[in-house]
Amino acid sequence: MLTGHAFTYIFPSVSSPSLSLKFQKKLCLGLFAFQHKRGCSLHRKNTPWLLFWRNYVTIPKVSADFTRFDWRCSLTSSGENKLQNCIIVGVDCISEASDFSLEETMSELQELCQTAGLCVLAKTYQRLETPNPVTFVGTGKVNEIRNLLVLHDCDTVVFDCELSPSQQKNLERKLAKDKQTVIVLDRTALILDIFAQHAKTREGKLQVELALNQYRLPRLTRMWTHLERQSGAGGVGLRGPGETQIESDRRLLSSRISQLKDDLEYVRSHRARQRKKRRHFEVPVVSLVGYTNAGKSTLLNALTNAGVLVQDKLFATLDPTTRRCRLSGLHVHPDILMTDTVGFIQKLPTTLVAAFRATLEEIAAADILLHVVDISSPSSYSQQKAVMEVLREIGAAEKNMVTVWNKIDRFQGSTDSIRLKAAQMDKHVAVSAVTGEGLQDLVYILEETLSSLLVPIQALIPYNRCDLLPRIHQYSILDVEDYRPDGIYILGRSTRNVALLLAEYRCVEDEESLYLCSNHSSNENSIDMEQVEEEQKWKRLAKGRHHQKAARIGTYSV
Numbered sequence: 001m002l003t004g005h006a007f008t009y010i011f012p013s014v015s016s017p018s019l020s021l022k023f024q025k026k027l028c029l030g031l032f033a034f035q036h037k038r039g040c041s042l043h044r045k046n047t048p049w050l051l052f053w054r055n056y057v058t059i060p061k062v063s064a065d066f067t068r069f070d071w072r073c074s075l076t077s078s079g080e081n082k083l084q085n086c087i088i089v090g091v092d093c094i095s096e097a098s099d100f101s102l103e104e105t106m107s108e109l110q111e112l113c114q115t116a117g118l119c120v121l122a123k124t125y126q127r128l129e130t131p132n133p134v135t136f137v138g139t140g141k142v143n144e145i146r147n148l149l150v151l152h153d154c155d156t157v158v159f160d161c162e163l164s165p166s167q168q169k170n171l172e173r174k175l176a177k178d179k180q181t182v183i184v185l186d187r188t189a190l191i192l193d194i195f196a197q198h199a200k201t202r203e204g205k206l207q208v209e210l211a212l213n214q215y216r217l218p219r220l221t222r223m224w225t226h227l228e229r230q231s232g233a234g235g236v237g238l239r240g241p242g243e244t245q246i247e248s249d250r251r252l253l254s255s256r257i258s259q260l261k262d263d264l265e266y267v268r269s270h271r272a273r274q275r276k277k278r279r280h281f282e283v284p285v286v287s288l289v290g291y292t293n294a295g296k297s298t299l300l301n302a303l304t305n306a307g308v309l310v311q312d313k314l315f316a317t318l319d320p321t322t323r324r325c326r327l328s329g330l331h332v333h334p335d336i337l338m339t340d341t342v343g344f345i346q347k348l349p350t351t352l353v354a355a356f357r358a359t360l361e362e363i364a365a366a367d368i369l370l371h372v373v374d375i376s377s378p379s380s381y382s383q384q385k386a387v388m389e390v391l392r393e394i395g396a397a398e399k400n401m402v403t404v405w406n407k408i409d410r411f412q413g414s415t416d417s418i419r420l421k422a423a424q425m426d427k428h429v430a431v432s433a434v435t436g437e438g439l440q441d442l443v444y445i446l447e448e449t450l451s452s453l454l455v456p457i458q459a460l461i462p463y464n465r466c467d468l469l470p471r472i473h474q475y476s477i478l479d480v481e482d483y484r485p486d487g488i489y490i491l492g493r494s495t496r497n498v499a500l501l502l503a504e505y506r507c508v509e510d511e512e513s514l515y516l517c518s519n520h521s522s523n524e525n526s527i528d529m530e531q532v533e534e535e536q537k538w539k540r541l542a543k544g545r546h547h548q549k550a551a552r553i554g555t556y557s558v
């Protein structure tokens with residue numbers, strides 16, 4: 001029989017204060033017996049019922065409210081998202097070279113503040129050789145910020161950098177005026193808060209919660225300073241009651257983090273399985289990537305009538321949206337899956353990149369990336385570089401990519417000149433997602449890029465397999481189609497799936513032409529026979545299960 005202690009050790013996530021211990025024990029032992037009977041492992045991570053239990057039945061309670069962000073809790077007692085005043089502090093570290101100018105970074109920080117619900121009253125900045133380990137900025141700057149706080153009667157400061165927990169604590173102490181508390185936020189906290197406000201789907205919420213908790217864990221002590229002061233009065237030796245609370249909160253928070261990691265791992269593997277299945281249909285995936293507010297969602301709406309939320313705010317989109325669409329200019333692949341996803345930003349917090357792995361992997365797995373750039377922004381070049389950096393980080397920089405210069409209707413110079421400039425560059429196109437200008441060029445480039453995904457084919461199809469011809473004609477570009485006495489000889493390029501279908505009729509009659517064809521397509525698209533069997537197995541599986549959802553088909557006529 002399990003004792004109470006052993007019980008919570010083995011089933012930490014099931015122990016919920018909302019249920020009686022007796023009931024929890026009974027339930028877990030029942031489930032354990034059930035699993036044991038079926039020969040399943042008792043390992044925590046391998047128990048689907050436990051995942052289900054954790055996700056849908058109980059969430060471990062922690063003594064503090066960890067589902068809301070600390071600073072927002074302290075700002076608004078009611079928890080409402082009302083506008084708060086703040087002062088922003090820009091930091092330009094000479095040791096950390098950036099493509100963005102200080103002015104660009106400051107205006108971006110102001111936009112971030114506005115999106116998070118903060119009203120910027122004053123700005124200041126400092127150029128530093130290296131950050132001060134105690135307060136990040138110098139002592140003189142700390143005094144200046146304190147004066148600004150008094151002058152504007154404000155109690156929130158936002159720093160444009162990632163502060164360490166101790167720097168944040170020191171700044172709060174030094175900036176506190178007349179014993180009134182001052183809230184010190186850094187760029188990471190601000191972005192995390194925006195993400196927390198915008199996450200709608202369960203997956204998005206899990207990812208944001210993981211990033212939030214990872215950010216919070218080393219900063220937990222700051223929440224309990226009021227209890228630390230009781231240590232002497234409480235007379236509990238050298239340990240204050242606050243310390244015990246921190247320990248238990250830290251343990252609960254760590255266990256919540258590991259639960260979230262487990263849950264996200266499950267999401268990731270589910271997505272990977274979906275991707276593997278998707279590869280067996282002829283629908284290529286085109287992913288919209290780009291800096292936040294570049295116009296990705298507007299472009300998706302313009303092409304597919306997806307009805308995705310469009311806002312002149314940073315990180316309006318957080319959760320990926322995929323739409324199956326039919327673009328009238330596309331022939332080889334008339335249907336494509338288009339995905340709109342979270343935008344990128346310079347100095348993207350590392351916790352977010354790690355937490356959003358499931359979403360970012362979707363980008364990395366796309367067939368083609370449409371890199372949307374706001375060409376009307378003075379920072380368009382730096383933004384483009386920042387996006388490429390994140391793509392490099394997630395291993396997607398070498399993907400087939402089309403650069404879309406968006407918002408040409410707002411461009412300072414002439415629209416024709418920017419369209420001409422894009423036309424002169426490889427895989428570049430200039431459009432306006434709002435007016436529709438240039439969208440025809442985009443579809444044309446997309447068609448070109450999609451046909452580069454095709455693989456070379458050369459086969460002699462027997463006359464009793466004429467049923468394959470309609471599919472071959474639909475998804476291939478044929479250079480030769482010769483009706484011979486022993487069968488139909490074809491040479492050209494086609495989709496991966498058609499190439500797999502023709503694997504058993506493959507013949508190598510014209511090696512030179514096949515070589516030319518294969519030069520058309522990228523190396524990663526060439527199929528090797530080792531994969532054929534595995535792919536055909538999947539094909540049979542996919543055929544048997546009519547599980548393809550009737551996707552919404554948007555139409556766009558050019």
Ligand SMILES: Nc1nc2c(ncn2[C@@H]2O[C@H](COP(=O)(O)OP(=O)(O)OP(=O)(O)O)[C@@H](O)[C@H]2O)c(=O)[nH]1
Nearest residue numbers: 292293294295296297298311315316317343407433
């Ligand atoms: N003038 C003009 N405005 C545009 C164009 N494309 C988008 N916008 C505007 O730019 C703003 C941001 O557009 P979104 O489509 O939400 O941008 P996004 O890249 O999806 O942004 P996030 O989801 O926040 O990363 C909105 O106000 C759009 O109306 C365009 O071609 N011309």
Ligand SMILES: [Mg+2]
Nearest residue numbers: 296297316317
């Ligand atoms: Mg968007």
